[in-house]
Amino acid sequence: MVIALGLEGSANKLGIGVIKDGEVLSNCRRTYITPPGEGFLPKETAEHHRKNVISVLRDALNQSGVKPAEIDVICYTKGPGMGAPLASVAVVARTLAQLWDKPLLGVNHCIGHIEMGRLITKATNPTVLYVSGGNTQVIAYSRHKYRIFGETIDIAVGNCLDRFARVLKLPNDPSPGYNIEQMAKKGKKFIELPYCVKGMDVSFSGILTFMEERADKFLKQGYSPEDLCFSLQETLFAMLVETTERALAHCDSREVLIVGGVGCNERLQEMMKQMCEERGAKLFATDERFCIDNGVMIAQAGYEMFKSGTRMKWEECFITQRYRTDEVEVTWRED
Amino acid sequence: MEGFELFRQGAEGRIFKGVYLGKPAIAKERFVKKYRHPDLDSHLTKERIKSESRSIIRCKSAGIRTPALYLVDFNRRTIFMEYFENSIVVKDFIAQASNEVISKLALKIGAVLGKMHANSIIHGDLTTSNMLLVNKNGQKSYSNLQDLELIFIDFGLSHVESSAEDKGVDLYVLERALISTHSTASEIFDQVLEGYKLENKSGFKEVLAKFKEVQARGRKRTMVG
Ligand SMILES: Nc1ncnc2c1ncn2[C@@H]1O[C@H](COP(=O)(O)OP(=O)(O)OP(=O)(O)O)[C@@H](O)[C@H]1O
Ligand SMILES: [Mg+2]
Numbered sequence: 394m395v396i397a398l399g400l401e402g403s404a405n406k407l408g409i410g411v412i413k414d415g416e417v418l419s420n421c422r423r424t425y426i427t428p429p430g431e432g433f434l435p436k437e438t439a440e441h442h443r444k445n446v447i448s449v450l451r452d453a454l455n456q457s458g459v460k461p462a463e464i465d466v467i468c469y470t471k472g473p474g475m476g477a478p479l480a481s482v483a484v485v486a487r488t489l490a491q492l493w494d495k496p497l498l499g500v501n502h503c504i505g506h507i508e509m510g511r512l513i514t515k516a517t518n519p520t521v522l523y524v525s526g527g528n529t530q531v532i533a534y535s536r537h538k539y540r541i542f543g544e545t546i547d548i549a550v551g552n553c554l555d556r557f558a559r560v561l562k563l564p565n566d567p568s569p570g571y572n573i574e575q576m577a578k579k580g581k582k583f584i585e586l587p588y589c590v591k592g593m594d595v596s597f598s599g600i601l602t603f604m605e606e607r608a609d610k611f612l613k614q615g616y617s618p619e620d621l622c623f624s625l626q627e628t629l630f631a632m633l634v635e636t637t638e639r640a641l642a643h644c645d646s647r648e649v650l651i652v653g654g655v656g657c658n659e660r661l662q663e664m665m666k667q668m669c670e671e672r673g674a675k676l677f678a679t680d681e682r683f684c685i686d687n688g689v690m691i692a693q694a695g696y697e698m699f700k701s702g703t704r705m706k707w708e709e710c711f712i713t714q715r716y717r718t719d720e721v722e723v724t725w726r727e728d
Numbered sequence: 729m730e731g732f733e734l735f736r737q738g739a740e741g742r743i744f745k746g747v748y749l750g751k752p753a754i755a756k757e758r759f760v761k762k763y764r765h766p767d768l769d770s771h772l773t774k775e776r777i778k779s780e781s782r783s784i785i786r787c788k789s790a791g792i793r794t795p796a797l798y799l800v801d802f803n804r805r806t807i808f809m810e811y812f813e814n815s816i817v818v819k820d821f822i823a824q825a826s827n828e829v830i831s832k833l834a835l836k837i838g839a840v841l842g843k844m845h846a847n848s849i850i851h852g853d854l855t856t857s858n859m860l861l862v863n864k865n866g867q868k869s870y871s872n873l874q875d876l877e878l879i880f881i882d883f884g885l886s887h888v889e890s891s892a893e894d895k896g897v898d899l900y901v902l903e904r905a906l907i908s909t910h911s912t913a914s915e916i917f918d919q920v921l922e923g924y925k926l927e928n929k930s931g932f933k934e935v936l937a938k939f940k941e942v943q944a945r946g947r948k949r950t951m952v953g
Binding site: 536541544546593631639667668 | 762768772855885904946
């Protein structure tokens, strides 16, 4: 039996969770929410995490019913992410490890998403679409690495959505993407937007600029904000589904797993499901508890690393803003 | 499409095999993708069909061998083209070939790509799934590289562009496809560049610089969860 504690704070979500041999014992989260029209900045986000980390930790431990002495390993997000928020949480993880005399593991955030998705959905060897505020990648496993087949060549899809939400001054609560999704449901008229796919790679910056420059004009022409959200979502998601399908064909894979915050968008899931059905593949997705950044996913990836024998020296337990998914040696998979 | 039978479901559409005017042919049907908005779907499909046929013709006039174009049918969203009976996908070929053979093949890949770029053809989807090796003697044998002709396929994402930027991106897409698919990717890619230099002498320096720039952009991109 292995019990892992996971701490995550690479962006504006602070999450702490406990997992015991694949069973989620607790999964607590608090989100730093900025006023409409504003994004979150590193300094303020780190401040939010520092202010809340002790009480979230207490909640996570209480809900899990686990005593510190029973914990086998402490896992934290090593990267990628924003420097200051990452550091604010890593410091706590380091302190706990010393206080309770436990091994410490730095976990790659993206790997956390993938392993949590695999655990919850039971997908065995899926082609993974990882879509969040900071990342857009199409990933497949081979030869002990999660390999990046496609990715954005500029900004992440979540970033594109968030920044467009600022143009329309949509609230950031619970998240800009969620509010765009609700608006898009009421959209009717489709506006043709730039569509940019290069093989398995995508580019979103052109669409964002196009929207930023023309949003006012479209609104004056009689398009509603809902139409704009609808058109944007349809276009962005079509690009994601297309590149995922290309990777699926290239890898001869029959499973798709969507992870990351944008992954809880139901329209994206629906489109992906249609694509899968057309080619006899199966879609796996999770809801916001596990899709959106959380602590338990860091615990789960750390648990896998720990069980397969990974140990980190104190000096290795730093943080890094850049940390690619394919840098991590996957020691816990046999295939 | 009488007499045509389904042979593969690619990413873009279904590939059927049959006979067109007495010649072995494939029909690539870009069927309606229900997941996307109908306006977007018909727009993209039309674009892709146009790109694919345009680039095949442009390749032909540049002396680059591709499947010959037989018929374009916009109503049925289908392109009919030459079928290569005795062919192996480069991805599968590399999986079983020796490093020495792979290195020679990589040189060829670079040479064909260099020639394409010298003629302002950007492929747009360079992977080892989109390259075939065809036996020139009409045999089902792929053991001797000398008997095999390298053919690029799948020009749906291609476009015509003379700038170095797009060529750099094309190389970047290829490099990443190699890294994700093949364990000796960096050796393969080095040889690709060697071959490329031979066929696109004048453009090489500028394209390489652009490629490095695109690559650096990718590495520098910070990723926030
Ligand atoms: N002319 C041809 N002769 C023989 N085989 C072919 C030919 N064209 C395509 N194929 C086979 O069909 C597969 C898919 O073709 P193509 O790449 O043109 O379509 P696609 O829909 O883009 O598929 P994918 O993205 O999966 O490669 C190729 O990888 C190859 O195996
Ligand atoms: Mg193809």
